[in-house]
Amino acid sequence: MRLALAVLAATFTAAPALARTDYAPRDAVEVANAEWTRDAVLYQLNTRQFTPEGTFKAAQKQLPRLAAMGVDIIWLMPIHPIGEAHRKGSLGSPYAVRDYRAVNPEFGTEAEFRAFVDEAHRLGLKVILDWVANHSAYDNPLTKSHPEWYTRTPEGELTSPQGTDWSDVADFDYSQPALRRYMTESLAYWVREFGVDGFRCDVAGYVPTDFWETARAELDKVKPVFMLAEWEQRDLHARAFDATYGWGWKEVMQRLVKSGEGAGPIRGYYAGQAETWPQAAMRMVYTENHDQNSWDGIAAQIYGPAYEAAIALSFTGSGLPLIYNGQEADNDRQLEFFERDPIIWKQGRHADLFARLIALKTETRALHNGRFGAPMVEVPTSQSADVYAFTRGAAGERVFAVFNLSPRPLTLTFDKARHHGLYTDALTGEAASFAGGETLDLPAWGYRIFKQTK
Secondary structure, eight states, X not given: OHHHHHHHHHHHHTOOOOOOOOOSOOOSOOOOOOGGGTTOOEEEEOHHHHSSSOSHHHHHXXXXXXXXXXXXXXXXXXXXXXXXXXXXXTTOOTTSBSOXXXXXXXXXXXXXXXXXXXHHHHTTOEEEEEEOOSEEETTOTHHHHOGGGBOXXXXXXXXXXXXXXXXXXXXXXXXOHHHHHHHHHHHHXXXXXXXXXXXXXXXXXXXXXXXXXXXHHHHHHHSOOEEEESSOOTTHHHHTOSEEEOHHHHHHHHHHHHHOOOSHHHHHHHHHHHHHSOTTSEEEEXXXXXXXXXXXXXXXXXXXXXXXXXXXXXXXXXXXXXEETTGGGTOOSOOOSSSOOOOOOOOOTTHHHHHHHHHHHHHOGGGOSGGGSOOEEEOOBTTTTTEEEEEESOTTSOEEEEEEOSSSOEEEEBOSSTTOEEEEETTTOOEEEESXXXXXXXXXXXXXXXXXXX
């Protein structure tokens, strides 16, 4: 027994020292964000429906309006020729790409697309393209010239992506190095030859992450770009994407509106973001996009009287906000996807709200995107079950926001001094002061946004 103890003691004594290790935290996001993404607001533009003509040339005429509105990045839905094989509807889905290095003649010529990009740049706007890397149209010439680039059924036939109803597209096989090279060179073609500023990448998680990492490195050799992944996965931010979809934000907002349960779901969402996602990871948040669009139609059904509060929270909470074309005009229907269905433009009830929120985000460093902005700090209230209140930013430049995320009017008080100071109401300009003991009345789904003055 004594011998065994002696041997055990010797074993512990003789254990080698740990090798020298750097325990300092490392930034999980290695992507270098372009400076112009700092306070960027995205605007999704469906060329087919954006104007009565449905062309680049007609859309170009509205660029000064968008610049005056304050948006920064124009995301164009796919601009490429559309396949005819297995086409859906009479015009087909823009996500069924027949040629990755051409423009859809429905929208105009290459010269007209180039003029659109040039005018956007002249106005201080950036342009990103919707890129469909995971699949192509069934009649894309690549199916003939490089049949080995495509996924096959056990019978050897082309196939749509597994588990989808995307019957108009054929799935690529990214185990093929030559496909990876072709797709990367196609991305670089649009950056180099037309000056586009990046890409929104369709179903990015269906494509291997290492492909995106290689592509991003190659694109940044041409010029700094912005990359948005239609996916919700942390490791995409490491070396590939500036931004990913915040689907969770939309889902919890829809849940709390439908249930009337109060602020709990959104509190949980933001807590999860703070704990599990790097601050430098930009998360796109939105109330509408091309899969869920129309103010009086889909959005009104989902958000109802909470619609304005949802918009305001998307701009003041952490996240990269998106505006879908027609939101500012109170578009009253879900736009057709496979047919022409132009937006009817009018002065919308929320156009001024969008402009004010964009201006607030632009001028307020605390509200900037990702690594450029400040984290959210919750301010406890006497009505925390229904209210989500928070500050962003240090004293002197702080934003203080209070959202009643319930269908119940209420009066609240504040339990901490985290928000104390002198403010102006960011939307009305009225002065406000918080030093302790104040009450605040909020109607159902009401909100207030304050910007510190001292």
